[in-house]
Amino acid sequence: MPETDILTLDSVSVLLVWTAIAIYALAFIAYAVDLATRSALAVDARGVRADAARVRVRETVGAAVGAAGANSVASDGSVDELHAEERAADAALNAPPSRRPRLIWARIGTALTVLAFLFHVAGDVTRGIASGRVPWSNMYEFSLTGTMLIVGVYLVVLFRYDLRFLGSFITGLVVLLLGGATMAFYVEVTPLADPLKSIWLVVHVFVASLATALFALAFALSVIQLMQARREARVVAAASASGAKQGAGLTKTGPRFLRALPSADALESLAYRFAILGFIFWTFTLIAGSIWANDAWGRYWGFDTKEVWTFVIWVLYAGYIHARATRGWRGTRSAWLSIIGFSAVMFNFTIVNLFFKGLHVYSGLS
Amino acid sequence: MSHSRSDADARGASEADDGSEPLRPSDHVDGVAVDAPASDDIISPKLGLVGWLRWGWRQLTSMRTALVLLLLLAIAAVPGSIVPQRSADPNGVTQYFASNPDLAPVLDKLQLFDVYSSAWFSAIYILLFISLIGCVIPRTQHHWKALRARPPRTPARLARLDDHTESLVEIVPGQDAAATADLAIGLAETQLKRAGYRVERYDSRGVLSVSAERGYIRETGNLVFHTALIGVLLAVAVGGGFTYTGQGVIIEGRTFVNTMLDYTSFNPGRFVDPEQLTPYGLTLDKFSINYQPAGTKGEGQAGDFVAHLTTQLSGEPAQTGEVRVNHPLDIAGDRVYLMGNGYAPTITIRNAAGDVIYDESVPFLPQDKNMTSVGVIKVADGLPEQLGLVGFFYPTQAQLESGAFTSRYPALINPVVTLNVYSGDLGINDGTPRSVYTLDPTGMTQLTGGTTGVDSIQLAPGETADLPDGYGTITFDNESPAGAKGYDGSVKRFVSLSVHRDVAAPWVLAFAVIALLGLMAALFVPRRRMWVKATRDGSTVRIEYAGLARGEDPTLGAAVEQVAQRHGDALEAALRAQR
Ligand code: HEM
Numbered sequence: 001m002p003e004t005d006i007l008t009l010d011s012v013s014v015l016l017v018w019t020a021i022a023i024y025a026l027a028f029i030a031y032a033v034d035l036a037t038r039s040a041l042a043v044d045a046r047g048v049r050a051d052a053a054r055v056r057v058r059e060t061v062g063a064a065v066g067a068a069g070a071n072s073v074a075s076d077g078s079v080d081e082l083h084a085e086e087r088a089a090d091a092a093l094n095a096p097p098s099r100r101p102r103l104i105w106a107r108i109g110t111a112l113t114v115l116a117f118l119f120h121v122a123g124d125v126t127r128g129i130a131s132g133r134v135p136w137s138n139m140y141e142f143s144l145t146g147t148m149l150i151v152g153v154y155l156v157v158l159f160r161y162d163l164r165f166l167g168s169f170i171t172g173l174v175v176l177l178l179g180g181a182t183m184a185f186y187v188e189v190t191p192l193a194d195p196l197k198s199i200w201l202v203v204h205v206f207v208a209s210l211a212t213a214l215f216a217l218a219f220a221l222s223v224i225q226l227m228q229a230r231r232e233a234r235v236v237a238a239a240s241a242s243g244a245k246q247g248a249g250l251t252k253t254g255p256r257f258l259r260a261l262p263s264a265d266a267l268e269s270l271a272y273r274f275a276i277l278g279f280i281f282w283t284f285t286l287i288a289g290s291i292w293a294n295d296a297w298g299r300y301w302g303f304d305t306k307e308v309w310t311f312v313i314w315v316l317y318a319g320y321i322h323a324r325a326t327r328g329w330r331g332t333r334s335a336w337l338s339i340i341g342f343s344a345v346m347f348n349f350t351i352v353n354l355f356f357k358g359l360h361v362y363s364g365l366s
Numbered sequence: 367m368s369h370s371r372s373d374a375d376a377r378g379a380s381e382a383d384d385g386s387e388p389l390r391p392s393d394h395v396d397g398v399a400v401d402a403p404a405s406d407d408i409i410s411p412k413l414g415l416v417g418w419l420r421w422g423w424r425q426l427t428s429m430r431t432a433l434v435l436l437l438l439l440a441i442a443a444v445p446g447s448i449v450p451q452r453s454a455d456p457n458g459v460t461q462y463f464a465s466n467p468d469l470a471p472v473l474d475k476l477q478l479f480d481v482y483s484s485a486w487f488s489a490i491y492i493l494l495f496i497s498l499i500g501c502v503i504p505r506t507q508h509h510w511k512a513l514r515a516r517p518p519r520t521p522a523r524l525a526r527l528d529d530h531t532e533s534l535v536e537i538v539p540g541q542d543a544a545a546t547a548d549l550a551i552g553l554a555e556t557q558l559k560r561a562g563y564r565v566e567r568y569d570s571r572g573v574l575s576v577s578a579e580r581g582y583i584r585e586t587g588n589l590v591f592h593t594a595l596i597g598v599l600l601a602v603a604v605g606g607g608f609t610y611t612g613q614g615v616i617i618e619g620r621t622f623v624n625t626m627l628d629y630t631s632f633n634p635g636r637f638v639d640p641e642q643l644t645p646y647g648l649t650l651d652k653f654s655i656n657y658q659p660a661g662t663k664g665e666g667q668a669g670d671f672v673a674h675l676t677t678q679l680s681g682e683p684a685q686t687g688e689v690r691v692n693h694p695l696d697i698a699g700d701r702v703y704l705m706g707n708g709y710a711p712t713i714t715i716r717n718a719a720g721d722v723i724y725d726e727s728v729p730f731l732p733q734d735k736n737m738t739s740v741g742v743i744k745v746a747d748g749l750p751e752q753l754g755l756v757g758f759f760y761p762t763q764a765q766l767e768s769g770a771f772t773s774r775y776p777a778l779i780n781p782v783v784t785l786n787v788y789s790g791d792l793g794i795n796d797g798t799p800r801s802v803y804t805l806d807p808t809g810m811t812q813l814t815g816g817t818t819g820v821d822s823i824q825l826a827p828g829e830t831a832d833l834p835d836g837y838g839t840i841t842f843d844n845e846s847p848a849g850a851k852g853y854d855g856s857v858k859r860f861v862s863l864s865v866h867r868d869v870a871a872p873w874v875l876a877f878a879v880i881a882l883l884g885l886m887a888a889l890f891v892p893r894r895r896m897w898v899k900a901t902r903d904g905s906t907v908r909i910e911y912a913g914l915a916r917g918e919d920p921t922l923g924a925a926v927e928q929v930a931q932r933h934g935d936a937l938e939a940a941l942r943a944q945r
Binding site: 269280318325 | 393394395396429430432433436437439440443444446447448450451453454455458481482602611658663664667668669670671690691692693694701703705864866868871874875878879881882885886889890918920
């Protein structure tokens with residue numbers, strides 16, 4: 001291919017990527033407005049509640065039994081309201097797309113995210129064509145494809161769960177990572193170094209990115225879970241402190257949009273589901289990486305810096321899974337492990353790639 | 367949503383622990399607490415030695431200990447990515463000592479340059495694996511029994527379960543209520559069995575029920591996963607003893623033989639006898655490489671390395687083979703890897719009388735991506751004094767502004783070798799091992815270059831120069847085949863190879879894959895109980911459906927609804943047929 005062709009195609013790719021970033025930024029704004037307006041919506045929860053009750057009778061019954069037996073303040077208005085909100089939000093989380101509440105700003109956010117995603121895919125594909133190989137062979141390209149998978153997984157999951165309340169997190173993260181990568185890590189297309197000419201590049205890196213996307217979702221859910229758990233505790237505490245005063249203390253329980261979000265319990269079990277999927281992919285990444293290392297470097301494991309961090313992350317998530325199964329660790333403590341796990345993933349991708357010395361020197365930066 | 371809560375509720379509902387319940391450490395969220403006596407006024411009996419041991423063992427094999435050890439393992443692994451490790455980066459360690467002379471010995475005391483073989487790291491993972499074994503063995507025994515146990519008795523009050531629905535069936539006039547109930551439960555039994563449940567009928571007067579359980583493979587997967595981890599560790603530990611790695615260098619046209627003589631370094635495992643290696647030969651016929659042409663992006667970037675070899679096993683015809691990056695050569699159970707390459711200028715030295723006293727291709731070690739290389743020539747015999755020559759080789763020589771030479775491109779465009787000559791004692795006669803790649807000039811006299819006032823020797827392929835002090839002449843031989851263009855092929859190449867035998871690798875891989883499969887079963891197969899109960903209620907039969915999750919089971923609700931739906935449809939059809 002003549003060189004000028006490569007140049008133009010690659011710059012088209014960059015243009016597409018910047019367009020995607022700009023649209024993601026708009027989506028972020030729309031999703032943020034959505035969260036801001038949700039607290040108003042929570043007041044209407046009663047209407048939705050009636051709806052939800054019809055959809056899932058057994059949930060209401062089960063929860064009511066639990067609530068009646070669980071605490072003596074069950075008769076209190078604000079706690080009742082809390083449970084009502086929770087039930088409505090939990091039901092909404094599982095509602096199929098056609099039955100979801102009409103959140104106009106969330107819809108705008110999702111539509112913009114889809115649009116940005118299309119530009120993003122186009123940018124990724126043109127980069128791949130320009131380089132004549134899979135577009136995940138240096139830092140810039142990892143970021144490009146990795147963020148694309150984050151959005152892709154998010155959009156796919158939206159079909160099953162109404163996770164639009166994570167929209168501002170996802171688009172915000174992607175704007176930061178992709179914008180940062182395009183500014184700081186961009187390199188022109190260069191031929192692959194020999195060790196990267198391997199089918200394992202395709203498999204290992206792709207699966208690692210997929211795992212990262214799932215860990216990102218789990219992370220976001222765990223963060224909200226923590227906020228929600230704090231709020232729930234405060235509502236209950238405030239209610240028992242102020243007696244039966246209807247609605248008392250509700251104003252000082254944290255961000256208002258939380259009132260429209262699922263319960264900490266529901267958030268936790270959803271975070272767990274994404275984390276275990278991510279964990280499976282991460283385990284596979286570890287195995288595939290070892291096979292590759294055995295071909296390229298003559299040993300399947302050598303505690304190279306990148307290997308160390310992949311291992312650390314794997315152990316952290318194994319710890320998270322254990323924590324969820326350990327009495328006294330389920331809930332807030334295990335959520336912290338999910339957060340630490342994803343922080344390690346991000347650390348591994350940025351700081352370790354850039355500043356730690358090792359055999360994995362494929363950032364493409366010098 | 368989370369069915370852990372319903373588990374807690376249902377523990378009361380389901381009767382006392384039965385054999386089919388997975389055994390968990392006592393601090394598992396689903397576990398049955400067996401800790402201290404609940405009441406304070408009962409003075410707990412004094413623990414004897416056995417009691418203490420049992421208590422300690424239970425602590426070690428608890429979920430909490432496993433969790434803490436896992437987190438410790440993660441934390442303990444981190445320093446090894448910050449401080450250079452002897453195993454992965456020995457040069458880094460040397461440098462670290464040089465640049466932090468005060469700190470390095472302290473870190474060394476703490477074994478921070480050998481984190482992964484350090485006492486503290488080993489302690490953590492050994493404890494973890496003892497805990498793991500102590501956890502897995504009783505669970506395996508228990509699960510073995512559970513696999514043959516019958517599903518537990520149907521709880522008396524199914525309505526207390528979260529996932530519960532019921533329906534009423536009108537008895538067709540003239541039909542017997544008992545027969546209808548029996549028909550319904552019989553149908554449920556068949557359906558559940560077909561859906562992969564293990565079923566058991568529990569009928570009493572007036573109340574018929576079927577109890578069903580599925581997903582035993584969840585616990586099987588969990589045990590397989592944890593056991594396979596032990597397998598990985600054992601394979602690594604045992605296999606390491608039978609593993610060896612060695613490094614060698616082959617110059618084009620030369621042969622490497624798999625014996626101790628030809629290795630530049632060799633690391634055998636404990637059970638390897640270095641004298642018993644299979645003595646195969648590897649001849650480097652040609653080393654080919656591609657460089658990105660000048661003026662393109664990635665100019666000078668090297669790629670497509672191929673070492674074309676002729677392999678010779680004793681008693682077998684010679685064969686050709688290739689070693690490429692990512693594609694090692696398999697021979698006699700060993701794998702041969704391409705680790706590096708460089709130029710090996712051929713140097714001929716004649717004494718004052720014109721007799722050849724030295725004629726060798728000398729591997730020069732590349733220093734940068736344009737293959738500026740350094741090498742050492744040691745002439746021990748044949749001259750009045752021993753000579754040592756320290757040389758630079760530039761495949762495409764260019765001059766920096768400072769006047770120093772450099773190489774501008776890695777291929778042979780304008781190859782030049784420059785040499786400084788030292789005379790005196792090379793220090794190789796007293797038996798001290800000396801690297802062939804370095805020269806220790808202490809005690810030697812520098813004859814050219816530096817402050818001597820004599821120019822360094824500078825040669826292009828085919829050129830000859832005089833050695834200083836009338837020692838003789840030195841020639842940089844041109845190795846180009848006749849008719850070659852320019853300097854193509856004028857300098858031989860060498861490759862550095864790494865030979866590995868790793869008997870553990872296939873085992874480690876096998877255990878890792880088994881672990882992955884077990885993990886998938888452990889995480890995604892739902893384990894659940896399902897009950898269908900028929901109770902006579904006047905002129906109707908009340909049919910209840912209920913499910914109970916054992917562990918994480920987000921789809922239980924849907925499953926109960928589905929069972930109810932299918933069973934209702936089938937029962938309706940069956941009753942209609944009776945009419
Ligand atoms: C080498 C260290 C270990 C690693 C990497 C590890 C990893 C894991 C993983 C990934 C899971 C989730 C899969 C599943 O649910 O079956 C798990 C579950 C489990 N592990 Fe481990 N484990 C380790 C050691 C231990 C030890 C020492 C114990 C015993 C105390 C233990 C007991 C359990 C139990 C009971 C579960 C089931 C949790 C549940 O019910 O969800 N593990 N482990």
